[in-house]
Amino acid sequence: MSKKISIRVENLSKAYQLGQIGTGTISRDLERWYAKVRGKEDPFLRIGEANDRSTKGDSDIVWSLKDINFEIEQGDAVGIIGRNGAGKSTLLKILSKVTAPTSGKISGRGRIASLLEVGTGFHPELSGRENIFLNGAILGMRKKEIQRKLEEIVDFAGIERYLDTPVKRYSSGMYVRLAFAVAAHLESEILIVDEVLAVGDAEFQKKCLGKMGEVSKGEGRTVLFVSHNMGSVKELCTKSILLTNGYISDYTNTSAVIQKYLKHNIKDSSIWISQQSTNDIALIKQVWITNNSIIANKLFTKKNNYLNIKLDIKDNIMFKTIGFEILTKEDISIFCSHDYDVASQHYTKGIYHLKIPVPENLRPGQYYVNVGTNDTDLSTIEYFQAVIDFEVLGSIEELKDLRPGLIYYPLNWSITKE
Amino acid sequence: MQHKEEHNWTIESKASLFDLKLNEVWAYRDLLALLVRRDFVSFYKQTILGPLWFFIQPLFTTIIFTFIFGNLAGISTDGLPKPLFYMAGITAWNYFSDCLTKTSTVFRDNAGIFGKVYFPRLIMPLSIVVSNLVRFGVQMILFLLMMSYYYLNGASFHITSTILLFPLIVVLMALLGLGAGMIISAMTTKYRDLAFLVGFGVQLLMYTTTVIYPLSTALTKYPEYAWIIEYNPMTPILETFRYGFLGEGSFSWGSLGYAIGVTMGLLVFGIVIFNKVERTFVDTV
Numbered sequence: 001m002s003k004k005i006s007i008r009v010e011n012l013s014k015a016y017q018l019g020q021i022g023t024g025t026i027s028r029d030l031e032r033w034y035a036k037v038r039g040k041e042d043p044f045l046r047i048g049e050a051n052d053r054s055t056k057g058d059s060d061i062v063w064s065l066k067d068i069n070f071e072i073e074q075g076d077a078v079g080i081i082g083r084n085g086a087g088k089s090t091l092l093k094i095l096s097k098v099t100a101p102t103s104g105k106i107s108g109r110g111r112i113a114s115l116l117e118v119g120t121g122f123h124p125e126l127s128g129r130e131n132i133f134l135n136g137a138i139l140g141m142r143k144k145e146i147q148r149k150l151e152e153i154v155d156f157a158g159i160e161r162y163l164d165t166p167v168k169r170y171s172s173g174m175y176v177r178l179a180f181a182v183a184a185h186l187e188s189e190i191l192i193v194d195e196v197l198a199v200g201d202a203e204f205q206k207k208c209l210g211k212m213g214e215v216s217k218g219e220g221r222t223v224l225f226v227s228h229n230m231g232s233v234k235e236l237c238t239k240s241i242l243l244t245n246g247y248i249s250d251y252t253n254t255s256a257v258i259q260k261y262l263k264h265n266i267k268d269s270s271i272w273i274s275q276q277s278t279n280d281i282a283l284i285k286q287v288w289i290t291n292n293s294i295i296a297n298k299l300f301t302k303k304n305n306y307l308n309i310k311l312d313i314k315d316n317i318m319f320k321t322i323g324f325e326i327l328t329k330e331d332i333s334i335f336c337s338h339d340y341d342v343a344s345q346h347y348t349k350g351i352y353h354l355k356i357p358v359p360e361n362l363r364p365g366q367y368y369v370n371v372g373t374n375d376t377d378l379s380t381i382e383y384f385q386a387v388i389d390f391e392v393l394g395s396i397e398e399l400k401d402l403r404p405g406l407i408y409y410p411l412n413w414s415i416t417k418e
Numbered sequence: 419m420q421h422k423e424e425h426n427w428t429i430e431s432k433a434s435l436f437d438l439k440l441n442e443v444w445a446y447r448d449l450l451a452l453l454v455r456r457d458f459v460s461f462y463k464q465t466i467l468g469p470l471w472f473f474i475q476p477l478f479t480t481i482i483f484t485f486i487f488g489n490l491a492g493i494s495t496d497g498l499p500k501p502l503f504y505m506a507g508i509t510a511w512n513y514f515s516d517c518l519t520k521t522s523t524v525f526r527d528n529a530g531i532f533g534k535v536y537f538p539r540l541i542m543p544l545s546i547v548v549s550n551l552v553r554f555g556v557q558m559i560l561f562l563l564m565m566s567y568y569y570l571n572g573a574s575f576h577i578t579s580t581i582l583l584f585p586l587i588v589v590l591m592a593l594l595g596l597g598a599g600m601i602i603s604a605m606t607t608k609y610r611d612l613a614f615l616v617g618f619g620v621q622l623l624m625y626t627t628t629v630i631y632p633l634s635t636a637l638t639k640y641p642e643y644a645w646i647i648e649y650n651p652m653t654p655i656l657e658t659f660r661y662g663f664l665g666e667g668s669f670s671w672g673s674l675g676y677a678i679g680v681t682m683g684l685l686v687f688g689i690v691i692f693n694k695v696e697r698t699f700v701d702t703v
Contacts, residue, residue: 017701093700098533098700099698100431100698101431104430107428108426114535114536120531123456126460133452134449134452134453137449138449143448143452
């Protein structure tokens with residue numbers, strides 16, 4: 001029996017206007033309208049170009065998505081990966097009906113639950129219980145449906161004691177847990193998840209992934225999952241879509257797509273700038289690596305390499321520590337370091353520049369960096385995965401040295417003849 | 419055993435202008451109720467005086483109007499006790515203007531939610547109208563208390579059978595505010611100027627309807643400009659309201675029919691334009 005198609009996307013495109021929207025648009029609108037009246041093509045859409053944010057184009061219309069075609073079978077878990085700005089979020093927004101496409105068509109079967117953000121519509125003054133109902137209703141659940149699942153939701157979130165406390169008293173971790181729990185229990189045939197797992201502690205992330213895996217494998221629901229965490233994508237999704245500048249550059253089994261993504265992505269990631277806009281907890285602004293004081297992601301020498309982090313502390317009561325982790329491209333953690341490695345720091349409001357030496361004993365190869373900040377009760381404030389990649393280029397001697405192991409660590413052997 | 423229906427859906431770049439998605443709104447009725455509850459609960463929780471605030475605003479406005487327009491300017495109140503006359507106008511006008519101003523900023527106020535999750539957007543303005551109904555109800559109680567006070571003191575007013583039109587009047591005010599508000603909200607997502615216009619426009623609009631003067635006075639004093647007042651769809655609504663509760667005012671079926679017509683026109687136009695803008699507003703807001 002052939003599988004049913006759950007989502008079919010045909011010639012989907014989405015154009016965005018760059019720069020100021022609102023100045024001169026009345027005249028532009030009139031011009032558009034006039035073109036339409038004469039039965040001509042929209043004069044401003046025609047001059048659009050592919051969305052490559054690093055090169056400056058001469059049109060202020062860009063195609064965030066251009067002629068996308070794909071099909072997803074029922075029960076499939078599909079990962080969507082790509083650089084920042086490749087069109088991942090736009091695709092999810094269109095699929096969740098938050099915004100309409102510029103052209104093209106999507107047809108599908110079954111109710112969609114989309115989780116572009118956790119806790120949408122949570123009201124700080126309302127209790128956990130009231131927010132479960134409100135959030136559930138926003139996501140499209142009926143009241144009695146929520147009532148039926150209340151116990152399960154509370155249990156999953158692990159917040160039973162705080163159920164009647166206003167959510168403004170919750171720790172950020174509890175807040176996220178509650179929000180995810182509501183969404184995960186929505187009875188839908190299609191689940192769309194956008195990087196929401198970037199918040200929350202590792203244990204909870206595992207739990208969410210488990211829940212989503214259960215959803216797709218056990219209950220035969222379709223899952224679409226956007227993440228920068230290749231590990232999670234690999235774990236959850238059998239197939240993946242790689243988006244590059246608004247085009248689908250690959251749609252096949254996940255490990256092949258990830259390989260391709262990492263290979264192509266290396267050139268672009270020497271400096272990472274936070275996409276978090278005016279969020280008042282946005283702390284990590286920029287991450288980059290310098291090699292002999294020059295921004296680089298290919299490290300030719302072992303010495304004088306530094307990881308640089310720019311921190312913007314707005315609320316020093318919340319913020320406590322920052323740390324990072326270096327992983328191989330196969331997703332194996334090499335080590336992790338925190339600012340309290342030196343001494344307990346006391347931060348005040350302001351912008352900080354942190355400079356951490358990159359260890360000299362990394363073997364030649366490709367690595368990527370995760371960074372994160374914690375608040376006073378050690379819950380995660382921000383956690384970004386694979387913010388930057390870098391490549392350690394070894395000397396000829398090193399490359400010839402085929403000894404196994406994750407790190408290069410020549411030791412001082414004491415050799416005496418007896 | 420629950421019957422699971424097969425939902426087949428399509429998302430396209432263009433949608434029919436007259437696909438108002440009202441059945442979808444009905445499917446989300448629980449959300450409407452929860453949003454109203456949220457507004458009410460959060461209003462209580464942040465204040466010390468709580469629902470007392472509902473009273474303070476109309477009460478003080480009435481006092482000021484009585485002094486300035488009633489006594490200082492000496493504008494006629496059709497023989498009704500001045501505070502009662504103003505209170506009737508203010509209570510009704512407040513409901514309309516609250517619906518209008520809150521609805522007109524619905525896209526901006528909810529950009530966060532709208533940008534992250536889909537539900538029929540119409541739910542939001544509807545919840546505003548219903549939430550304000552609670553406030554209107556409280557203010558009506560104040561008005562009724564005032565009426566009974568004046569009645570016991572033997573003031574000259576009488577309730578007429580037109581009071582039976584009260585539910586219709588409330589619905590008309592709500593829908594008129596909703597319709598006009600939705601049109602403005604849809605346009606402010608692109609052209610911000612309108613937001614400023616609404617701020618003082620609504621205030622000025624109050625003077626073109628019969629909140630602080632009776633229609634009869636306007637007709638005799640400014641016969642050539644009175645059409646502005648008569649064409650304001652709020653005028654027949656206010657006049658009917660006053661005529662029903664206080665027995666004075668210019669009530670006619672014709673003018674009420676006109677108000678109903680304008681309301682329906684604005685409402686349908688509002689929903690159509692709202693539904694059109696709603697599809698892509700997150701890109702421009």
